Amino acid sequence: MLHAGRLEVRPAESVALADGRVLALSVREFRLLVELARRGERIVSREQLYAVAWDASMRAGDRSVDVYVHKLRDKLETALPDWRFIHTHVGFGYRFSPEPSHPFHTAATGR
């Protein structure tokens, strides 16, 4: 079972929870999330992610991982608006890490 701030991923039960609420993830989305979370703070290349989440080797030019990272970000953003979990490292891949969206936020900052 993987913890990441208010996010909890349970590979064995095929379920991910945000503040205890079950996230509605598709099979691909879930596997991608699991693989990202499993690797903790490390940067993972698209090829590696594709290999483990798709059980196949990625063809050159395939954008599937990008698309699914986007979908995951969408759902995680909806569930936990103030946190960012998937970070892009241009030219390298993605890195999973729970970080607050607005690190410098103070009360009178709005607008």
Add this chain to the structure above:
Amino acid sequence: MLHAGRLEVRPAESVALADGRVLALSVREFRLLVELARRGERIVSREQLYAVAWDASMRAGDRSVDVYVHKLRDKLETALPDWRFIHTHVGFGYRFSPEPSHPFHTAATGR
């Protein structure tokens, strides 16, 4: 004895109550409901459900679980129109959880 909002399931007595009224369930319907409710918020695959509610291993392509989920939903919907209990997770299975039919707009949580 299992409570789920206004629904109450008593495996020992082979009876399910909605607001105290007895639900007319067939044997399969009841056993399926018990197994779903027993697992609380977790997602349960059709194979697992079939195994425990039918006492046999599910043959590939068997749609019995789908059909009985439908029947259960029908009866639960009739008894408690504003609540949804059985949620589908495409590619994974079903999840039992009492939720209002018209959510006020919560996260990207289960359907």
Add this chain to the structure above:
DNA sequence: ACAGCTCTTTCACATCGCCTTCACGCCCGG
């Protein structure tokens, strides 16, 4: 054994949601 009933399984068709792919836009470094 038969009739009548309910429960269960199977089937066919409808609908839904997932996955892939494409297209376009933006940003940035050369």
Add this chain to the structure above:
DNA sequence: CCGGGCGTGAAGGCGATGTGAAAGAGCTGT
């Protein structure tokens, strides 16, 4: 400018699920 890398929305094909109905199996009372 130009090209690479990435974000993002949308379309189409297709597999997964929803659903109504018919067929099959069992149960009960006579």
